[in-house]
Amino acid sequence: MIALGRPLLADPDWPLKARQNRAEDIRPCISCCQGCVGNIEKGRPITCMSNPQLGRENELPISQPQAARKKKVLIVGAGPAGLEAAHGAAVRGHNVIIWEKNPTVGGKLQLAATPPGKQEFTELLDYMERAARKQGVKIVIGKKADVTAIKRFGPDVVVLATGSRPVLPAQLKSGQGASFIPATEVIDGNKPIGPTVAIVGGGMVGLETAKMLSSQGHAVTVFEMLDDIGTDMPAITRIPLLLELKEQGVKLLPRTTVRELSAEGVSWEHERTHGVLKVDTIILATGEKPDDGLQRELEGVVVQVYLVGDCKRPGDMPAAIADAYSVGLEI
Ligand code: SF4
Known part of the structure; x- marks a missing residue:
């Protein structure tokens, strides 16, 4: 007996295609939880990253x-x-x-x-x-x-x-000699990254980048102006990721706004305190x-x-x- 959960959301024809020996035609569930569990957490109808018809059966024709x-x-x-x-x-x-x-x-x-x-x-x-x-x-x-x-x-x-x-957010000034790298360019692995890193933006992209760099041995600090970290992620994937980041020694700083990027690092504000973190590389994951x-x-x-x-x-x-x-x- 084979039990399927999310794979049937991604492709309701999974059993039929399997019986017909058409594994390559099965739309895969990639365990992202962004459309299914993520929407349940928000009290919304479920959707699916892999299956754009899911949750829209009443508005879409069954076949094109x-x-x-x-x-x-x-x-x-x-x-x-x-x-x-x-x-x-x-x-x-x-x-x-x-x-x-x-x-x-x-x-x-x-x-x-x-x-x-x-x-x-x-x-x-x-x-x-x-x-x-x-x-x-x-x-x-x-x-x-x-x-x-x-x-x-x-x-x-x-x-x-x-x-x-x-895009550079409106509240963020880029001072003389400041340089930064967009997170997307870091992820594709083509940019040299220094030993110490500040990531501005603690959403999913910033956190995935932090995980990748810290597992490569970089010392990473993540700044997030919102009250919490990873708020754009479903809890089912967010919680394990936060635990991993903690284990890897990544510093996560919610409610901390980066005001200026400089040649030395980042100037930050947290409630009534402020300071400068000197880093080798600044990465932007701010939208x-x-x-x-x-x-x-x-x-x-x-x-x-x-x-x-x-x-x-x-x-x-x-x-x-x-x-x-x-x-x-x-x-
Ligand atoms: S949203 Fe992601 S995890 Fe959920 S069923 Fe679709 S592919 Fe699978």
Whole structure:
């Protein structure tokens, strides 16, 4: 006897696909708890990172209807939202191509799979890429999209899934000689990091970065202006992560606002005290803004332009994938 819990939320057809020996077609549960347990904790209906139909059965058709007119659809960006929109549009019969400027697919989903203990996220990325390709989606990597190239290609529809960029919060001054690295660039492992590190922002991204760096031997301090740490995470994943960080000696400082970055380190305020922490590397995990510049440039060039994922509204990945699924149905 095999008992399944969350995997049936991610894919209700799990038993059928298993019986048909189609393991590669099973949408995987990646144990993220962001859509299911996370929403139960907030008193909201459950959703699922892997299954954008879950919790929306009353508003979505059971199977995707074929499009009345086949269109040439260009998706810019092969992150999770781009792959989902591409798959949905291809299922409905459109001719779909993805241009990805990076040498690999995955975007934020690939980054999310990088910190220790998050490797299951790779299973979802592999599934999404495989599912899109199976539906005939062509994926071109290392291809940058600009207006000239898009005009030359001549699509009927463009879906921008170009992600987001880090943003410096308004209350944070960057002094002379200050330098910092966005957390996303740290996670992909291409930046040199000093022995002592300050992470500004104690949400999920900041904490995952802290875990990764402290397990590599860096001394890490996390500053968070809110009353608590990791408030954007479900308790089921937040509590074990906080315990691990404590064991690894990471300093977590809630209710502590970083006011200024300098060449020496960070100036902080906590209630009526303040000080400067000297560190070798400052990392920002303080939020992102949409990377949507191409939308304005495409006005009057392409009639139908959609924005999906972080490029529409930076936020949580289950919402980005669900939104992209809806766009796939709408094209
Ligand atoms: S939200 Fe995450 S943990 Fe929950 S069922 Fe979906 S993939 Fe699994």
